[in-house]
Amino acid sequence: MSNLFLLTKREIQERLSQRGFWYMLVLGPVVVLLLLIGLLKAADQGKQELNVLIADPGQIMSHRLMAQEEQQIHYFFIDDYLELSEFEKGKAYQEFDVLLELNEKVLNNKKCFVFFRDQLGLDARMQLKFQVERRMEELIAAQHSNLTEQAFRQIKQGFIFDFRDLQDPKNESKEANAWAGFILGAFVLFFVALYSMTIFRATVREKSNRIVEVLLASVKPSQLMLSKILGIGFIAVLQLLGWILLLGFGFWLLQETIFLDIFDPSNWGQDAPERLNPLSALVFEQLPFASLIVHFLLFFVASFLFYGALFAVLGARSSAEADGQQFLFPLLFLVSFGLFSGIYAIYFPSSTLTEILGFLPFSSPVLVLIALAKGLGIAAYTNVLLSLIILLVCAFSLLGLGAGWYRKSILKF
Amino acid sequence: MIQIAEVSKSYNRKLVLDAVSMEVNKGHIFGLLGPNGAGKTTLIRILNQILYPDGGQIYFEGKLLEPVHLRQIGYLPEERGLYKTMTVRAHLLFLAQLRGLSKTEATKNVDHWLQHFDIQGWQLKRISMLSKGMAQKVQFIAALVHQPKLLILDEPLSGFDPLNVELIMNEIKALKEQGTTIILSTHNMKSVDEVCDYAALLHNGKVLAQDAVQQLRRAHSKGLIEVRFKGNMLSFANALWTDFTLLSQKELEEGFFECTLQSRGGRKLNDLMRSLQEHVQVEHLSQIQPSMQEVFIDLISQKAAQNV
Numbered sequence: 001m002s003n004l005f006l007l008t009k010r011e012i013q014e015r016l017s018q019r020g021f022w023y024m025l026v027l028g029p030v031v032v033l034l035l036l037i038g039l040l041k042a043a044d045q046g047k048q049e050l051n052v053l054i055a056d057p058g059q060i061m062s063h064r065l066m067a068q069e070e071q072q073i074h075y076f077f078i079d080d081y082l083e084l085s086e087f088e089k090g091k092a093y094q095e096f097d098v099l100l101e102l103n104e105k106v107l108n109n110k111k112c113f114v115f116f117r118d119q120l121g122l123d124a125r126m127q128l129k130f131q132v133e134r135r136m137e138e139l140i141a142a143q144h145s146n147l148t149e150q151a152f153r154q155i156k157q158g159f160i161f162d163f164r165d166l167q168d169p170k171n172e173s174k175e176a177n178a179w180a181g182f183i184l185g186a187f188v189l190f191f192v193a194l195y196s197m198t199i200f201r202a203t204v205r206e207k208s209n210r211i212v213e214v215l216l217a218s219v220k221p222s223q224l225m226l227s228k229i230l231g232i233g234f235i236a237v238l239q240l241l242g243w244i245l246l247l248g249f250g251f252w253l254l255q256e257t258i259f260l261d262i263f264d265p266s267n268w269g270q271d272a273p274e275r276l277n278p279l280s281a282l283v284f285e286q287l288p289f290a291s292l293i294v295h296f297l298l299f300f301v302a303s304f305l306f307y308g309a310l311f312a313v314l315g316a317r318s319s320a321e322a323d324g325q326q327f328l329f330p331l332l333f334l335v336s337f338g339l340f341s342g343i344y345a346i347y348f349p350s351s352t353l354t355e356i357l358g359f360l361p362f363s364s365p366v367l368v369l370i371a372l373a374k375g376l377g378i379a380a381y382t383n384v385l386l387s388l389i390i391l392l393v394c395a396f397s398l399l400g401l402g403a404g405w406y407r408k409s410i411l412k413f
Numbered sequence: 414m415i416q417i418a419e420v421s422k423s424y425n426r427k428l429v430l431d432a433v434s435m436e437v438n439k440g441h442i443f444g445l446l447g448p449n450g451a452g453k454t455t456l457i458r459i460l461n462q463i464l465y466p467d468g469g470q471i472y473f474e475g476k477l478l479e480p481v482h483l484r485q486i487g488y489l490p491e492e493r494g495l496y497k498t499m500t501v502r503a504h505l506l507f508l509a510q511l512r513g514l515s516k517t518e519a520t521k522n523v524d525h526w527l528q529h530f531d532i533q534g535w536q537l538k539r540i541s542m543l544s545k546g547m548a549q550k551v552q553f554i555a556a557l558v559h560q561p562k563l564l565i566l567d568e569p570l571s572g573f574d575p576l577n578v579e580l581i582m583n584e585i586k587a588l589k590e591q592g593t594t595i596i597l598s599t600h601n602m603k604s605v606d607e608v609c610d611y612a613a614l615l616h617n618g619k620v621l622a623q624d625a626v627q628q629l630r631r632a633h634s635k636g637l638i639e640v641r642f643k644g645n646m647l648s649f650a651n652a653l654w655t656d657f658t659l660l661s662q663k664e665l666e667e668g669f670f671e672c673t674l675q676s677r678g679g680r681k682l683n684d685l686m687r688s689l690q691e692h693v694q695v696e697h698l699s700q701i702q703p704s705m706q707e708v709f710i711d712l713i714s715q716k717a718a719q720n721v
Contacts, residue, residue: 006510014498209494214555217461217488218511411463 003219004227011202011231025239029246033254050074050124053096054132055082058104065135073127084115100132107140111160120163129161178346181373182339184296185366187240189338192303192365193331195236196311199228200327203315203410212410221410222403225316229308229399236304237297288375295372298388299365305395306361307334309402316409334362342366349374359387361394414439414563414594415460415478420469422455429455431618432469437563437596437611442589444605444612444626445598446709451615453598454491457567460596461488473563484513487561491568491598493552495540501551502527502536505558512559519558526554546577553581557588564588567598582608602706612705614712621712630702633711636676637701638685643669644693652692656680673701 015021050073054061063077076096087093099115106112114128136159203225206212215224314327341363345354358367364387371384415437422430430452437443447453458464460471462480471478473485495504502523509519527533530550540548549572557564566585570578585595585608597609605612605626613623622629638657642649649670650659658675665671674685682698689695703711 003511006507010496010499010507014496017498206494209497210490210492211494211496213458213463213490213492214488214494214508214552215511216463217486217490218483218508411458 004223004230007215007219007224007227008231008234011227012234015198015232015235021235021239025242026246028239029243029250032243032247033250037254050098050120050128051076051096052098052100052128053078053082053087053093054100054102055080056102057081058102058106060102060104060106060139061135065131073124073131087115088117098128100128106159107136107143111162114161114163116163125161125163129159132161133159177373177375178349178370181292181370182342182346182366184292184373185299185342185369186339188296188300188303188365188369189335191236191240191300192307193335195232195304196307197328197331198232199308200311200315200318202228202232203312204318204320207316207318207410208320216410221407224410225309225312225403225406226399228312229305233301233304233308237300240300288372292369292372295384295388296369299368299391302388302391302395303361303365306391306398309395309398313402313405313409316406338363338366342370345370355383358383359390361391364388364391414441414474415596416472416475417456417460418470418472420456420459420466420471422452422459422464422466429618430459430466433615433618433620434469435613435620435623437594439594440589440592441610442585442595442597442608444609444705445596445615446602446605446612446705447615447621448713450617452618453615454567456615457488457490457565457596457598460565461486484559485562487512487556487559487564489553489556489564489566489569491571493549495548495551495555497541498539500537500539501532501543504540504551505555508555509558512561514559522558522560523554526558530554545572546574549573550577553584557593561593563594563596565596565598568600569597570599570601570604578604602704602709605705609705614709616713616716621716622708626705629708630705633703633708634700635703638674638676638682639671639697639699639701640674640685640689640695641665641669641671641697642689642693642695646670648692649689652688653685654688656688657685669696 052073053076054065055078056063057080059079061077065075081101082093082099084099087096087099093099097117098120101113101115103109103112112132120128206215206224212224219227311327311331318327341357341360344351345357345367348354354367357363358371368384368387371380417433417435419432419434420430421428421432433452433456435443445453445456455464459466460478462478462483473479473482476482499507505523505526506516506519509522510516514522524533527536532547532550535543535547540551543551553569556566569581569585573581582604585597589595589608597604599605609626611624612626612629614621624632637660645668646662646664649672653659653674656677657680658677660673660675662670662672676685682700686695686698
């Protein structure tokens with residue numbers, strides 16, 4: 001049996017025998033889910049009053065939306081199309097928060113655009129959508145069928161409400177997708193940072209308890225270093241997959257239970273609440289999931305090799321676990337650099353700096369996942385491949401260099 | 414078994430080993446001696462291929478030392494440790510397999526040594542639960558669990574209580590009886606006197622002396638003689654004449670003395686015997702050999718005097 005396999009197996013067994021691993025495996029997803037619930041609940045608490053201007057050139061709505069005046073959303077009508085720039089800058093329209101554009105064929109094509117000045121809360125979106133949809137259902141039922149409004153709702157097709165930021169009316173930034181990619185990228189960085197510190201501690205512990213000299217009489221320093229990276233990397237992937245499974249199950253459970261409260265049909269008179277859930281729409285319809293997961297794992301492994309080699313060398317150069325504290329700051333700096341690069345890329349997707357950051361090993365995992373979440377053409381995908389190649393070349397170069405540094409440092413007590 | 418030829422090693426331009434040559438014969442116990450910083454640990458690490466020499470060669474059974482030979486070498490380092498979270502058994506199996514044993518062989522050998530040291534009851538305990546002495550026994554077993562032809566022991570007795578020192582010493586002797594070649598690096602000169610066949614003294618990276626232990630002791634003999642006799646002290650002193658100087662005397666009981674003499678002019682024990690036999694009844698007569706401790710100090714002092 002090869003020594004590398006034996007060493008790696010020992011690393012894996014040691015991590016699996018630690019309670020901390022199992023606590024992290026279960027508690028991590030629970031904390032994430034609790035945070036998510038908290039965020040969703042909090043987002044729905046803030047009720048805002050909205051002035052909505054409905055551009056209704058076909059006068060489909062007949063200047064009427066609700067039977068009674070709505071408390072939260074106030075509707076106003078104009079009987080023509082309105083240029084976005086005019087709505088955005090015209091003095092007469094500054095009191096309006098939202099422009100709802102109903103094309104003349106909306107009853108047939110069932111699609112309308114909603115432009116907002118400031119981001120709308122989930123609650124406001126739901127109400128706006130529900131109220132407009134109810135009115136249009138009323139009209140369709142009356143004009144095109146002999147069905148009652150109730151019976152029509154049983155068989156109707158949903159309207160598509162396309163919410164768009166006035167600053168990005170063509171929805172080029174795909175901000176929600178970008179943030180989803182950012183979160184995945186952040187996960188890569190956090191996990192890599194967490195387990196890089198584990199490599200550091202494991203290396204220092206072997207050094208400080210002097211087992212390293214016994215081991216080095218049987219194995220090469222490079223094997224010892226690689227076994228740490230592979231063993232702890234395997235545990236990291238295992239934990240990551242555990243998190244994905246538990247979080248997936250948690251999301252499903254939340255949708256079946258707590259999310260139902262938020263999107264309760266009885267609150268909105270909706271029969272198909274899941275269609276109204278922007279989260280599920282994002283996750284199941286807008287994100288290129290398969291591609292994201294594959295690249296997430298690829299960049300995770302490459303980043304882990306890169307940071308793992310770096311921290312194994314730092315571990316070999318340290319003589320006590322307490323030394324790890326001094327490396328925490330640069331590690332946090334590197335992770336923050338990756339995160340801030342991601343935020344920058346979301347707001348300035350086409351800048352030269354974003355392009356450069358996409359190729360740097362410290363930031364490329366986040367930027368690539370953001371780009372992939374927004375959807376990429378074949379031409380742009382070559383940049384993703386280039387980023388991955390650069391990251392892998394850096395990782396393997398560091399592994400090669402690191403093995404030499406590790407050998408020189410590991411016996412300096 | 415092991416031939417070290419002109420091995421040199423420097424750290425940051427500081428010469429730690431300076432053309433060191435020595436030979437360790439098969440089945441012998443070879444004492445590697447020297448003060449702290451002499452280069453012993455560096456030489457041992459080179460023998461274990463943990464470090465590589467800047468110059469010179471090492472031969473194992475006539476062939477250039479290569480990683481493949483490490484499976485036939487056992488090593489107990491001075492600074493030794495164990496994984497605290499592993500059980501005794503798992504740890505020994507792990508280290509035995511790292512040294513190239515199959516799982517079956519490793520299991521068989523581990524069982525044998527656990528039984529031999531009578532610690533089967535501890536095999537499923539975590540290392541963190543062991544006493545220091547017990548952990549050291551585990552470390553000792555780990556060094557020889559793969560039945561090496563060459564066993565390198567760096568300060569194997571440090572930290573052991575007297576009972577365990579005895580146990581380890583007996584084990585070292587038994588291993589020699591079984592044909593294992595042992596390199597023993599230690600500051601415990603009593604153990605060198607007791608078990609080593611050959612010894613080399615390293616000082617500042619150079620070999621100061623190397624030979625059979627008995628030869629080294631003889632070479633550093635000061636011509637001291639111990640005598641125990643019955644009779645009259647005055648007659649004894651007169652009989653010495655000018656050939657021997659009386660250094661010390663002690664009356665063990667009435668009319669029974671023990672004395673230390675210094676030979677002069679190259680006089681031998683036989684000369685003394687002839688001088689004494691007509692005057693006192695000699696009960697014991699022996700040449701006092703210096704201990705390895707004295708040889709060690711003597712050699713270092715000579716070297717220091719040369720440097721001044």
